[in-house]
Amino acid sequence: MTTVRLEAFSDAVIAIIITIMVLELKVPHGTHIKDLAPLLPVFLSYIVSFLYVGIYWNNHHHLLKTCKEVTGSILWANLHLLFWLSLLPFAAGWLGENHYASAPTALYACVLLMAGAAYYFLQQAIMRAQGGRSILKRAIGKDWKAKLSLLLYVVALFATLCAPGIAQALLVVGGLLWLVPDRRIEKGLATVHPQ
Template identity: 30%
Template sequence: MFKNSKSRFDSISDGIFAVVLTIMVLNIKVPQSVSSSSINQLIKEILIYLTSVGVVSQYWFFHQEMFNAVKKIKNHIMILNMCFLTTVSLIPFATAWLNDNLFSRITVITFALVLAVANFFQYLMFKLILSDCPQINKHDLEEKRSALIMLIGSFFYLIIGGIFPPVLLILVILSLFIRSSVAHIIRHF
């Protein structure tokens, strides 16, 4: 009689991703003047916004691939998914704080910590879903490996962001490109 609905699971997940992606643009402030400092501030905010959109989009992409073949959502996966989505919903806050204090150690560590926790929940979901799956293909293993690499990478974000905060944004951007490039290369060979 009672069972979890896959369509409602997908709907709430996609809805949260859509809201997160939408509200992050609200952190970009319209310049009050056309001075070089205002334009530099605007460029910084757009760069941080695009980086955060890239991270959230990557999470959505992984989430969609992860749950595409899952037909029945078990309670522990549903709870873990809500933990993951709750952490992802903190990215706009961390992004806004980063906009205001890009080189502050505490804001950089907070941003890196949010990403680390999201990566942790994402990896746990991959691990649990694959443990319940009767047939695992190469693509599934590659996605799980990618989630693990993202988790390990987020610990580097924390360490490097704590030591040298200005490098974090560059590191996150590079990891997005590296992750996408490696996955693309592996799929072709």
Template identity: 35%
Template sequence: MRPERLNALTDGVVAIVLTIMVLELKFPAENTFAAVMEVMPLLAAYLLAFIYVGLYWNNHHHMMQSAQRVTGLVLWTNHALLFCLTLFPLMIRWIGEAGVTPWPVASFGIVLAGAALTFRMLQWALAAAASEGARIREVVQHPLKEYSSLAIYLAAIAVAFWSPYVSVAMYVAVALIWIVPDRRFARQP
């Protein structure tokens, strides 16, 4: 299979995820500051989840520019990544209903860790599918950002039970690390 079909599927799923997430947003019950503050956790969760979906889409796009072919393993690892991304609307709804509390915030971290792990697995699968000497094989051998992100997510999951806000700050920190798409793929010829 050519990479274009996989990209089209990913684009479609990402569009649906973003649509579902925005449908989770609620208007304040009244026209008061207190009512606006009640929906702020949901709005903040939406913003963070939207940024993360955008980060994954951007980095997926750059990575797939180097894809030479798509194998069954590539398909399944991409599906695993998409599965994790489709859980984002559920996580923001839970945070919207329960607030910035330990279990929803830790669960969001579990989903983020799952997305990070499956993205890394997709990198491995694409490298395995590439021909000998392909640049992607070299690029995926230096996963400092990937492993650092995963370590921060795992720490933030535990921290959520001590301070959910510190945990959220850790998720924001990882997002900031990934704001610039992975330059290793962007430098691909």
């Protein structure tokens, strides 16, 4: 199978995830700007979560550009990633509704950690399918970026026990690492398919 169906399905699931997140933003029962104040934590949680979903969507697109065909293990690894991303609206909603308390922050960190691990497993499945001449393996090398972000999520998870604010800052930093699409893959593809 080619990557077209996999990418179309993933795009649809990600679009639904974003839609679910925005539906969590409830309209206030008032006509003044001050009526929006109680929604600020929910809105900030939405913004961070929207950026995370966007980051995964963008990098997923680049990742699949390295594939010519999809194996069963790639399909399952992709579903694993989509499963964890699908939990992001729930985790973000709980986090925002409870003003960034410790337990909701821990759940949010756990979901991001598992989504990051699932993305890493998807990369590994693609590299195994590509064999020794893997375009992806050459492009990402030792993949310090993925390992650093996973480490940040683990540290954030433990930081929720005593300092939820620090944990939240670490989660934002983890996202900022990936805000710019993975140029390593673009460069790797350019060496294989020069224009």
